[in-house]
Amino acid sequence: MTDTTPTREMAPARPTWHVVLVRPETMTLLLIIIGLVGASILSPFFLDASYIMRSFTLTAEMSIVALVLTMVIISGEIDLSPAANMALSACVFAWVQDAGVALPLAVIVGLLAGLAMGALNAFMSIRMQLPSIIVTIGTLIFFRGLAQIIAGDRSIRVPESFVGINAVMVFGVPLPVVIFVLCAIVLGLVLGTTVIGRQIYQIGTNQQAALHAGINAKRIKVGLFLLLGVVSAAAGMMAASRLGSVRYDLVLGGELQMVLMAMLGGTYIFGGRGTILGTFLAAWLLVIVSTGMTVANLLPAIQLTVLGILLIVAIIATNFIYARTQR
Amino acid sequence: MLKKLLITTTAALALTAGNAFAEDIDIVFVGKNTGNPYFDSLTQGFVDACEVIACNFEFVAPATAEATSQIPFLEAQIQRGVDVIAISPNSPDALNQVFDSAREKGIIVLTVNGDITGNEEHRDATILPTDFTKVGADQIEMVGSLIGYEGEVAILSATTEAPDQNFWIEGMNETIANDPKYANMTLVATVYGDDQPEKSTTEMEALLANFPDLKGVIAPTTVGIAAAAQVVQSRGIADQVKVTGLGLPSEMRDFVKDGTVDGFQLWSPYNEGWLASHFAVGLKNGSMTNEVGATFEVPNLGTITINEGNSINTQSALTTFNADNIDDFDF
Numbered sequence: 001m002t003d004t005t006p007t008r009e010m011a012p013a014r015p016t017w018h019v020v021l022v023r024p025e026t027m028t029l030l031l032i033i034i035g036l037v038g039a040s041i042l043s044p045f046f047l048d049a050s051y052i053m054r055s056f057t058l059t060a061e062m063s064i065v066a067l068v069l070t071m072v073i074i075s076g077e078i079d080l081s082p083a084a085n086m087a088l089s090a091c092v093f094a095w096v097q098d099a100g101v102a103l104p105l106a107v108i109v110g111l112l113a114g115l116a117m118g119a120l121n122a123f124m125s126i127r128m129q130l131p132s133i134i135v136t137i138g139t140l141i142f143f144r145g146l147a148q149i150i151a152g153d154r155s156i157r158v159p160e161s162f163v164g165i166n167a168v169m170v171f172g173v174p175l176p177v178v179i180f181v182l183c184a185i186v187l188g189l190v191l192g193t194t195v196i197g198r199q200i201y202q203i204g205t206n207q208q209a210a211l212h213a214g215i216n217a218k219r220i221k222v223g224l225f226l227l228l229g230v231v232s233a234a235a236g237m238m239a240a241s242r243l244g245s246v247r248y249d250l251v252l253g254g255e256l257q258m259v260l261m262a263m264l265g266g267t268y269i270f271g272g273r274g275t276i277l278g279t280f281l282a283a284w285l286l287v288i289v290s291t292g293m294t295v296a297n298l299l300p301a302i303q304l305t306v307l308g309i310l311l312i313v314a315i316i317a318t319n320f321i322y323a324r325t326q327r
Numbered sequence: 328m329l330k331k332l333l334i335t336t337t338a339a340l341a342l343t344a345g346n347a348f349a350e351d352i353d354i355v356f357v358g359k360n361t362g363n364p365y366f367d368s369l370t371q372g373f374v375d376a377c378e379v380i381a382c383n384f385e386f387v388a389p390a391t392a393e394a395t396s397q398i399p400f401l402e403a404q405i406q407r408g409v410d411v412i413a414i415s416p417n418s419p420d421a422l423n424q425v426f427d428s429a430r431e432k433g434i435i436v437l438t439v440n441g442d443i444t445g446n447e448e449h450r451d452a453t454i455l456p457t458d459f460t461k462v463g464a465d466q467i468e469m470v471g472s473l474i475g476y477e478g479e480v481a482i483l484s485a486t487t488e489a490p491d492q493n494f495w496i497e498g499m500n501e502t503i504a505n506d507p508k509y510a511n512m513t514l515v516a517t518v519y520g521d522d523q524p525e526k527s528t529t530e531m532e533a534l535l536a537n538f539p540d541l542k543g544v545i546a547p548t549t550v551g552i553a554a555a556a557q558v559v560q561s562r563g564i565a566d567q568v569k570v571t572g573l574g575l576p577s578e579m580r581d582f583v584k585d586g587t588v589d590g591f592q593l594w595s596p597y598n599e600g601w602l603a604s605h606f607a608v609g610l611k612n613g614s615m616t617n618e619v620g621a622t623f624e625v626p627n628l629g630t631i632t633i634n635e636g637n638s639i640n641t642q643s644a645l646t647t648f649n650a651d652n653i654d655d656f657d658f
Contacts, residue, residue, distance in 0.1 A: 043407075051406045058399055155394070155420050164424065245420045247394050295403040300361055300390035 014325070022325055024266020024318045028281040031264075031310070035285060039292020046292050053177050055291040056284070057166040057242065060176035061086065061235035062254050063283035066261040067180075067187050068228045070279040073262055074191070075221055076204040076271030079121060079228055080136040083254030084143035086236030087247075089114040091147040093237050094156040094246040103162060111233045117143060118229015122222040140255060147248035155245040165241035176238060180283070183231075188276035196220065204271030260307075261286060264314045266321075273322065285310075352381070352611045354604055355404050356439070357397050357414040358388030364577060365596055366415065368658035369440060372600025373413070379626075382608050394418035401425045404434075411435045411607040413454075416443050423449045435610055439603050440596065442638070451610075452617055452637040454603050456594035457645055459491065462547070463498020464506075465592060465645045466572065470543040471509055473569040473589055478542030481534050482517040483527060483555055483572075485548040495547050515541070520551050527554035535568065546572035552591060556582040576648050576656035583653050592645040596658055602628060602641045 039046040046052075056063075065082045072079050093110030097103060121139055125132035168175040191197040202210040203217045210217055240246045263269065264285060265278025289310065293303045356373055358366045370386045377384040387404075389396035397417055404412050405428060412429055416422055416438055426436050426449040435451050442453040470480055482499065484492045496517060503509045515538050520527025527550055534541060535558070546552035552572040556579065559570050565587045574591045582588040605625045609615030615623045622632045633639055648656065 045403075045407045048406065051402075055399065055402055058402070155418065157420065167424075242424070243395060243421045244423055245418075247418075247421070249393055250395070252393055290399070291403070294387075294399050295406055297355075297385055297387050297403070297407075300388070304390065 018325075022321060024314075024321055025275060025278045025281060027314065027317045027321065028265055028278055028285055031314070032281060032285045032288060035288040035292060039288060039296070042292055042296040042298075045295050050172070051295075052288065052291060053174055054166075056180075056287045057174045057176045059257070059283070059287060060166075060174075060180050061239045061242075062251060062258055063261065063279075064176075064180050064183050064238075065228070065232050065235045066258040066279050066283060067183055067276055068224070068231045069258050070262045070265070070267050070274055070276060071187065071191060071200060072221075072224045072228055073259075073267050073269065074204045074271055074274045075200045075217075075224055076207060077125060077132040077221055077224070078136065078259075078269075079132060079225065080255045080259070081117065081121060081140040081143055082228060082232040082235075082258060083251045084140045084147070085114055085117045085229060085232035086239060086254065087250040087252075088117065088143040088147040088150075088236075089233035090236035090240040090246045090250055091150045091156065091248060093233075094158050094240060095150050097158065097162075098156055103159065107237060110237050111230055114229045114231075114233020114236070115226060116229070117232070118226040121229070122225035125225065126218050126221050144248060144252075147250075151246065151248045153248075155247045157245050158240050162241055163244040165238055176242070179238075184276055184280040188280070191276055200224075201272060204273075206272075257286070260311060263311065263318075266314075266318045268318070268322070352411065352608050353383045353385075353407075353409040354411045354413060354607050355385045355387060355407075355409045356600070356603075357400050357404070357412065358386060359415045359417055360392040360396075361388045361390060364658045365575070368656070369415075369596040369600045372597040372602075373604050374600075375597075376601045376604035380605060380608050382604055384604065389417075392417050394421045397422065398425055401429065405429050405432055408432075409434060410611055411437065413437045413439045413603050413607065415440045419443045420446050426450055435607060437603055437607065439599050447636055452606070452633070452639060454599055454606065454639045454641065456596065456599055456640070457642050458640045459494060460498065461644060462495045462573075463500075464502045466495065466545050466547060467499050467502040467506075467509060467512075469571050469590065469592055469645075469647065470545050470569065471512060473571060474512075474542040476509060477511040479513055479515045479538055479540050480543045480545065481515055481538060481541055483531055483534065483544055483546040483548075483551045484517060484519050485522040485551065487519050489522075489548070492547050499545065520546075520548075520554060522548055522550040524550060524554050527551045528558055531555045531558045535562075535564075541568055543569045543571065546570065546574075548573060549575050549578060552588075553578050553582075556588050560585070560587040573645075574648075575658060576653050577658060579648070580653055583648070583650055590647050590649040592647050594642055595646050595656070597656075598628060598641040601625070602631065602639065606631075606639065 069079060069082060089110045092113040093106050096109050097106035121136055124130050124135040166174050166176055170178045199215045199220055202215060203220060207217055239250055261279050261282045264282035267274025267278060290303060356370060373384045387400050389400060394417055412434055423446050429436055438450050438453040443450060482496055484496060503512055503514050518530040518534060520530045531554060544555050546555045552574040555570045559565050559568055570588050571591045573593050579588060579591055602625050609623060610617055617637060619633055619635055622630050625631050631639060
């Protein structure tokens with residue numbers, strides 16, 4: 001027993017600094033710093049906290065949804081329909097409100113529409129055991145179609161009193177940014193410190209093992225889909241408030257940006273790994289990079305190229321880091 | 328009152344500061360999307376103008392023409408502190424809030440080549456290619472001149488609901504009915520190709536079959552005129568049926584060169600950029616005022632009047648393209 005090759009049990013514990021620093025979120029943070037420096041060099045107009053926050057409000061709704069989506073992905077599922085859900089919920093809201101329903105009631109109707117969409121996804125993905133990627137590609141198209149039936153090819157105005165959530169300031173910070181930060185804190189605590197949070201990781205890592213350990217995987221996943229549905233609806237109505245009108249093509253293609261945020265933050269697409277902090281940082285990273293290039297008047301082609309490179313770098317780095325730390 | 332005061336102050340400043348002041352005017356044009364030859368031509372108008380009069384010009388545009396894709400670009404221009412934002416809006420209402428915050432910062436917002444109809448109070452002025460009320464009459468004159476003001480004429484339009492086309496067709500009908508100059512011309516049919524090449528081709532062939540004495544076809548849509556010209560070209564009947572309408576020089580060049588089409592019309596997007604930059608600089612240095620009824624001179628375009636709703640047209644009549652000038656246009 002003296003001279004055998006070391007087994008995994010015998011491997012030395014990782015030093016604390018290693019545990020704290022060698023993780024995907026560190027990479028995201030580093031990219032943010034590089035982005036800030038690079039954008040400041042590109043344009044003298046960039047480094048202005050109020051401008052960066054104002055720019056963040058343009059994607060704050062999607063970022064909020066991406067936080068919940070991160071939890072869905074960690075649990076081993078995927079949902080590609082939240083952006084379409086945002087559009088349909090907002091259209092339903094604007095439509096009933098336009099038809100004379102009182103504003104608070106219209107908001108509730110919008111939220112219920114989002115809940116119903118989440119329930120539909122949950123029913124097909126969890127109850128019927130269909131792959132969620134296929135199910136939600138289907139519902140993504142279905143929700144957009146319904147939104148177009150409701151709104152047609154025109155925009156529905158929302159009442160003046162509802163317009164301007166992004167102009168509401170809380171201690172100098174736009175309200176959508178505040179909501180995003182609060183959501184990140186709450187969801188981060190749920191995922192990182194509660195029993196349900198640990199169970200979500202376990203389901204995503206190995207669903208069979210989780211079931212044997214007595215975890216009700218179905219119930220947790222259904223809950224996540226429902227939460228995502230409601231949050232998407234709320235985000236859709238926030239977008240309606242910011243834009244002052246609603247169209248069926250609201251945040252068209254937004255689902256890719258949401259998945260991109262999760263991936264850039266180090267969430268593993270097949271589940272089991274990832275953090276809210278990572279997605280939180282990635283949302284800022286995307287805003288900083290794209291805002292920096294936009295204010296420097298760079299062509300969209302260059303912007304897309306840079307974003308593509310960013311994603312590839314992030315995926316390679318994340319895989320490398322996970323391989324090094326063996327989880 | 329305040330506006331007047333502001334204008335006089337700016338004018339005074341401009342007088343004292345002279346040219347140095349004018350050189351500081353930054354104009355940015357936010358296009359609908361990138362890679363659109365129509366807007367390349369419009370942008371060139373800005374570029375050329377800013378070489379003559381003192382202004383700095385930049386063009387930006389999102390990758391796609393969605394309703395909200397221009398917002399980050401507008402926010403960026405506000406942050407850059409430009410003086411004038413010219414924009415071809417992708418949405419009639421989703422940009423209102425951003426326009427408002429730009430104007431609060433003292434930025435002049437001009438919509439170009441398209442307006443935010445119904446939300447005009449959120450921009451300073453709009454620059455549109457031509458007076459749409461005259462398009463119908465211009466087109467009748469065009470086809471009349473090609474067929475010797477005599478014979479049967481038909482219209483090949485876009486969709487039955489296309490608002491611009493329907494407005495122009497209304498004008499054509501009125502012109503032909505009321506103007507004695509066109510008394511010997513009759514409008515025999517109006518058909519719709521839905522702006523699809525195949526359907527437009529079928530409708531054009533049906534016109535030729537149903538009206539053997541047809542002398543002229545007006546297609547006030549770029550898809551329709553190209554399809555109609557294609558039919559006439561392949562049948563070799565350019566001498567009997569004259570095709571005209573509204574088309575893009577880039578798409579119609581070959582038909583004009585081989586004699587299939589003698590002439591067609593459109594406006595010049597180039598002039599919109601040219602006028603917008605002159606107007607923007609004029610507003611900023613105080614030599615022009617943005618008041619309904621005011622007039623100002625623009626080189627090559629003559630006297631321009633600000634119409635109701637602070638709307639400005641670059642040209643009073645359509646530009647006619649024919650074999651002599653088609654090579655001068657590349658959009």
